[in-house]
């Protein structure tokens with residue numbers, strides 16, 4: 001029988017539910033509830049969930065704040081593009097600018113200290129992906145994401161753009177140093 005034909009019995013919807021069907025409905029319900037309560041549970045007890053704040057900000061104003069940090073705390077320049085390396089004091093607000101196709105500046109942070117990491121884009125949507133830790137956040141123009149971070153392992157980290165943003169997307173790689 002196909003659904004094009006009318007059902008054989010006109011009161012098909014009044015048949016008692018098969019036991020095996022009830023069992024599957026029960027299993028699906030229990031699983032759905034487990035997944036539902038995992039969301040708040042994992043937010044509190046999971047190790048990789050970001051409690052971020054988001055604020056509206058214009059790209060110009062965001063760039064001005066990042067520029068102020070770079071002007072004050074640049075300790076040296078690196079790479080053939082002379083990207084500034086900023087080493088702001090522990091506990092302060094640190095800024096990372098995303099734009100076609102770079103992360104700016106390079107941040108140098110201290111191990112075991114907390115920072116308020118600000119992320120925003122000046123043009124299109126980018127994706128912040130900290131490697132090899134695999135911490136991810138969306139970076140959207142017009143909004144400033146603020147994440148409180150406490151690096152717990154010294155090393156050199158890469159910031160990879162993981163949101164496709166055009167022809168230079170694969171070159172959009174930045175750095176964060178933890179000392």
Ligand code: CUA
Pocket residue numbers: 099101125126127161162163164165166169170172
């Ligand atoms: Cu920025 Cu992809």
